Amino acid sequence: MTLTGRNIIGGRPEGEGTAFRAVAAATGREIEPTFHAATADDVDRACALADQAFDAYRETDPERRAAFLEAIAQAILDIGDSLIVRCMEESGLPRARLEGERGRTVGQLRMFAGVLREGSFLGVRIDPALPDRQPLPRPDLRLRNVAVGPVAVFGASNFPLAFSVAGGDTASALAAGCPVVAKAHPAHPGTSELVGAAVAKAAAQCGMPEGVFSLLFDDGIVVGQRLVSDSRIAAVGFTGSRTGGTALMKLAAERPVPIPVYAEMSSINPVVLLPDALASRGGAIGKAFVGALTLGSGQFCTNPGLVLAVEGAGLDAFLSGAAAALEGVAAQTMLTPGIHRTYCAGVAALEANEAVTLLARGRGGGETQGQAALFATSAAAFLADHRLEAEVFGAASLVVRCRDIGEIRAVLARLEGQLTAALHMEPGDHEAARALLPMLERRVGRILVNGFGTGVEVGHAMVHGGPYPATSDGRTTSVGSLAIQHFLRPVCYQDLPDTLLPRELQQANPLGIPRRIDGRHEA
Ligand SMILES: NC(=O)C1=CN([C@@H]2O[C@H](COP(=O)(O)OP(=O)(O)OC[C@H]3O[C@@H](n4cnc5c(N)ncnc54)[C@H](O)[C@@H]3O)[C@@H](O)[C@H]2O)C=CC1
Numbered sequence: 001m002t003l004t005g006r007n008i009i010g011g012r013p014e015g016e017g018t019a020f021r022a023v024a025a026a027t028g029r030e031i032e033p034t035f036h037a038a039t040a041d042d043v044d045r046a047c048a049l050a051d052q053a054f055d056a057y058r059e060t061d062p063e064r065r066a067a068f069l070e071a072i073a074q075a076i077l078d079i080g081d082s083l084i085v086r087c088m089e090e091s092g093l094p095r096a097r098l099e100g101e102r103g104r105t106v107g108q109l110r111m112f113a114g115v116l117r118e119g120s121f122l123g124v125r126i127d128p129a130l131p132d133r134q135p136l137p138r139p140d141l142r143l144r145n146v147a148v149g150p151v152a153v154f155g156a157s158n159f160p161l162a163f164s165v166a167g168g169d170t171a172s173a174l175a176a177g178c179p180v181v182a183k184a185h186p187a188h189p190g191t192s193e194l195v196g197a198a199v200a201k202a203a204a205q206c207g208m209p210e211g212v213f214s215l216l217f218d219d220g221i222v223v224g225q226r227l228v229s230d231s232r233i234a235a236v237g238f239t240g241s242r243t244g245g246t247a248l249m250k251l252a253a254e255r256p257v258p259i260p261v262y263a264e265m266s267s268i269n270p271v272v273l274l275p276d277a278l279a280s281r282g283g284a285i286g287k288a289f290v291g292a293l294t295l296g297s298g299q300f301c302t303n304p305g306l307v308l309a310v311e312g313a314g315l316d317a318f319l320s321g322a323a324a325a326l327e328g329v330a331a332q333t334m335l336t337p338g339i340h341r342t343y344c345a346g347v348a349a350l351e352a353n354e355a356v357t358l359l360a361r362g363r364g365g366g367e368t369q370g371q372a373a374l375f376a377t378s379a380a381a382f383l384a385d386h387r388l389e390a391e392v393f394g395a396a397s398l399v400v401r402c403r404d405i406g407e408i409r410a411v412l413a414r415l416e417g418q419l420t421a422a423l424h425m426e427p428g429d430h431e432a433a434r435a436l437l438p439m440l441e442r443r444v445g446r447i448l449v450n451g452f453g454t455g456v457e458v459g460h461a462m463v464h465g466g467p468y469p470a471t472s473d474g475r476t477t478s479v480g481s482l483a484i485q486h487f488l489r490p491v492c493y494q495d496l497p498d499t500l501l502p503r504e505l506q507q508a509n510p511l512g513i514p515r516r517i518d519g520r521h522e523a
């Protein structure tokens with residue numbers, strides 16, 4: 001497919017707004033074609049079409065929406081290798097990673113098709129009428145989840161497929177019955193157009209209303225702001241910086257009708273190395289840690305940015321293993337020159353901090369490549385300096401040397417909300433781990449053992465979320481089937497005649513979906 005450089009509004013290429021070009025991540029040079037940022041009229045039209053599509057789309061049969069999601073997955077695969085080639089050029093990410101990410105994207109769309117067919121996302125609850133109840137009769141109450149309305153989705157720079165135009169937010173919003181207006185990330189407009197055209201093609205094939213999906217371009221923030229401010233947008237999905245996410249939260253809260261923003265933002269993902277684990281395999285954990293730290297040049301929100309351990313021979317073994325591994329790691333192209341600059345500034349700030357020691361660096365590289373770095377400090381210094389808690393987006397991590405488990409506890413107690421926490425342990429560490437779990441539950445969305453948080457599994461029990469600032473709302477997840485809850489809200493129908501009820505609530509259960517009757521799951 002030849003790129004047009006135009007927004008996709010209601011299935012058609014449109015727009016003559018300000019021109020910009022994509023930049024090759026490896027060289028910093030502009031690449032063809034010219035893209036056109038959406039104008040105020042383009043945003044208005046995309047939102048109007050989404051609004052017009054909403055009532056018809058939200059009541060499409062779940063089976064039809066499932067087929068639509070599967071058609072999107074197939075259309076993405078049908079783009080073929082040109083998607084991977086364009087994406088490699090724009091993001092600097094290697095082929096194997098992007099092929100894997102395409103598989104994850106397609107798998108995610110198909111998982112939501114399964115969620116639609118299974119039906120429990122509708123959350124149906126029925127409390128049948130009790131006309132003879134004393135002292136008062138009970139009315140007939142029936143609850144189902146309905147779609148919230150058109151959703152604005154912001155593509156993430158670091159997952160140009162799985163968290164972008166047809167990524168998790170779009171898949172879960174479309175599954176819920178919400179039209180999507182996607183705002184392409186300026187770092188990969190060509191990839192975004194290819195995927196956006198695949199979504200539009202699938203929508204046409206499946207006979208979906210034309211406003212079910214639109215894609216808008218911009219190389220700045222104006223289009224995103226207009227979109228979030230538009231009265232027809234009912235919710236926002238975002239993955240990116242804390243600055244961007246909190247700006248959108250503020251904008252959404254200040255609207256005449258505030259709307260929820262589901263933003264996944266910054267996280268440093270503490271890794272706790274417990275004493276027996278360190279004593280028995282400190283060096284091996286150090287080597288595995290470097291693998292997780294430097295994967296994708298560290299450009300994961302799940303990247304292990306903070307390591308906590310009690311000082312001693314085990315920690316020394318970890319540090320030697322990590323330093324030896326890190327020194328052999330080649331510098332890798334980062335996603336954008338801006339992200340590279342921000343990474344270098346974060347590393348420089350750690351280097352300049354008198355309480356921080358540089359332990360090891362990866363190999364140096366070219367102008368757009370990130371050089372990995374490992375630093376250390378004491379628990380006392382960490383506790384005294386809030387700046388040490390800031391996310392450095394890239395392959396940099398800070399080891400906090402603690403005098404005892406009490407200091408590990410004190411550092412964890414100080415941390416902001418996180419996506420993940422990892423505990424490395426042996427059976428002899430179980431008591432210490434048990435004591436830390438309640439505190440970790442308060443601070444993180446996922447607690448894992450003897451591993452690292454990168455490479456999130458897409459499934460039904462996954463939580464990719466966590467308290468602020470990991471996300472704007474820690475009650476759900478942005479990965480996995482539970483993400484559909486972002487875009488649903490419950491409606492109760494009291495004493496409606498059966499013929500007026502939506503099919504999922506009708507007495508005969510014509511859709512055959514799981515329901516709770518009087519608080520118990522229907523047999
Ligand atoms: N923790 C994480 O998962 C990630 C963190 N980052 C951090 O963010 C920095 C910048 O990277 P980006 O990916 O460009 O993230 P970003 O947050 O700057 O941009 C993400 C998207 O939001 C839009 N946007 C940003 N600020 C906005 C505002 N005030 N109003 C309306 N729209 C706005 C942008 O146009 C873009 O489409 C990185 O250097 C890194 O520090 C980036 C990606 C993921």
Ligand SMILES: O=C(O)CCC(=O)C(=O)O
Pocket residue numbers: 156158159163239299300301302453454455456457464
């Ligand atoms: O580690 C992963 O698979 C997902 C990471 C993520 O959500 C992110 O970096 O934004």
